[in-house]
Structures are given as C-alpha cells and as structure tokens.
Amino acid sequence: MDKLIVSFDRALRVISGVAFASRPSPAARIGQDALTQAERRHSAGLMRVNHVGEICAQALYESQGRFSREESTRKQFEHAAREEEDHLAWTAERLEELGSHPSMLNPLWYGMSYALGVIAAQMGDSHSLGFVVETEKQVESHLASHLQRLPLADQKSRVVVEQMRQDEIDHGAAAQSLGAADMPLPMRQAMRAMSKVMTSVAYYI
Template sequence: MSSKYHNPLDRFICSADKALRVISGVASASRPTPAVHVDDAHLTDEERKHSAGLIRVDHVGEVMAQALYNSQARFAKSEALREQFEKASREEEDHLAWTAQRLKELNSQTSVLAPLFYAGAYALGTVAAKMGDPHSLGFVVETERQVEKHLESHMQRLPAGDAKSRAIVDQMRIDEIAHGKAAQDAGAAETPLPVKLAMTAMSKLMTGTTYYI
C-alpha cells in the first residue's frame, strides 16, 4: 500500500488487494533470509515437527502484523504516520516470506486459520487507529513488546540443532524491537488495559491453535 493513495476508495481497494495477497501467501522479501548461509542440520521427525509448529505460529503472527499495519495505515490521521506504518509493513513482509520458506524446508505448511486471524487483527488495528495517532502508535509499542517476548520464548523452545530457524527468529526479534522503538519515539500513548487484554487473548488463541493446524 502506498501513501500516494489519498482517496478513501483508493485506500480501501489497495487495502483489500494487500489482504488478499497476504492471505493467499504471496509475499516477497526485500532482504535474503538470515538463514541463507546456515546449513540445515539433521533433525529427527519429532524435532522437525516441533520446529514447523513454532515457525507456523510465527508465520501467522506475521500475517496478523500485516493486518495491523494495513488497518492502521489506512485509518491514520497524518500522512507521516501512514508512511511509517507502510514502511514497517514492507519490512515485516520479509518475515512473512522467510517463515513461509522455512516451513517448506521443514516439509510443512502454513496455517489454514491465517485468514481468521488476519480479520481479527485488522479489526483490532482499526479500533486503535480510530482512537487517534498517539494511541495507534501505542498499540504498535504493545504489539511489538508482546511479539518480542513471544519470539524469545521460541528461541528457547526450538530444537538446539535447528540453527536455520533460530537465525530467522532472531532477526525477526531484532526488527520487532526496532519497530517498537520507532513507534515509542514518534509519540506513542499508553495502550488502554481492555485493548491489551484483547491483544493477549487473541495471541493466546493464535499460538494455541496454529501450532497444530
């Protein structure tokens, strides 16, 4: 989605187009995967299945990130903030492509529930954006805080020999920290408790289901 679209109808069409591309798995990375020079060590069937489950969760998390930035960019009050969200969205698309590629390498697939979580995240992002730009930025800060914690747990839970997945997850964690800091520096407001609770509930539901399907 480009900030050159000022007309609400154009923004809607562009937003819908991006949603279809994300849900259908059409994602292109602007950076090579961090695991490009990492050898794929032998994993047992159980380890491979476990890695795939964790990476599938991470992939859906990136689907949700696209929904959040898509909705927040669409309803941002200022052009500068809209451009910031669009830039973050493009960087997050790398994560989407990296995790999808890793799932293929692990002989697994993305979650069939991705469209449902995209819709839920889009709704939350819209609510945050409608509350005004400072609250929308605060939503990003809280989102990235939760995602950082989530990725750190995956670093601990991934099989010790799965260096390729570890390289991807670690770079994702670094990027998420940077996005959260950028939102904080731009004037983020504190996220209301009900919104935090809704975010946490959706996160728990997502991680508890997409690991398996």
C-alpha cells in the same frame, strides 16, 4: 475506489502466502540441518505460529496506516509493514523447508487483525502507536520464548527468529518516538489473552 482495490489485492496476496522479501533470509547462510522427525514437527509448529503473527502484522499495519491522521505515522506503518513482509516470506520459506504448511485459518487471523487495526486507528494516532508498542513488546517476548523452545539443531529457524525479534524491537521503538500513548492495563491483558489463543491454535492448524 483505487485504494480499496489495492487493499483487497494486498489482503488476497497475504492470505494466499504471496510475499516478497526485500532482504535475503538470514537462514540462507546456514547449511542443511539434521533434525529428527519430532524436532521437525515441533519447529514447524513454532514457525507456523510465527507465520500467523506476520499475517496479523500485515493486516494491522495495513488498517492502521490507512486510517492514520498524520503522514509521519502513516509512513512509519508503511516502513514497518515492508520489513514485516520480509518476515512473512522468511517464515513461509522455512515452513516449506520443514515440509509443513501455513495455518489453514489465515483468512480468519487476517480479518480479525484488520478489524483490531481499524479500532486502534479510530482512537487517534497516539493510541494507535501505543497499540503498536504494546504489540511489539508482546511479540518480542514471544519470539524470545521460541528461541528457548526451538531445537538447538535448528539453526536456520533460530537465526530467522532472532532477526525478526530485533526488527520488532526497532518497530516498537520507532512507534514510541512518534508519541505513542500508554495502553491501559485491561487492554494489555486482553491483547495477551487473544495472543495466547492464536498461538495455541496456530501451532496445530
């Protein structure tokens, strides 16, 4: 019961946007930007997508860690979730600086991701870790594309996205080192399709 209460409390905090960074935001060392209104809206849309990605990451790591069988796997999920919470806090802060808001569908994104994490965990630790490896590959590619799409003048968003990208690479490598199994092609394709839907919707809502 205690674990259930803790999980519920964590879900409420994540969905409501309460996140605490253990590391200072990379954007803290960058001065104020001079963005046009159009650039500001575009940056906000991209950072809202990234914020949703961190909502999903919290849900995935929470559920996968809870149902892991090996202590080493559980500890890796806990470590990755801690760094992902930094990302959650950084993207929320950047959205506020851009005068925008998080996705209004955050409860939906969290719930869907938590369910996916449970399914992955039930397949066994190696497959659950394989899900992480594939997820992080797709997220790293997605963040790299954002570095191409963000306005050049938006250095604050760019440094945040770059640090997130580096962290995602590390999370994938850590999962691989613990014995991740390769994900079947249909599963990888389904994950890409779901990601495309999420990113398309979250940019606007």
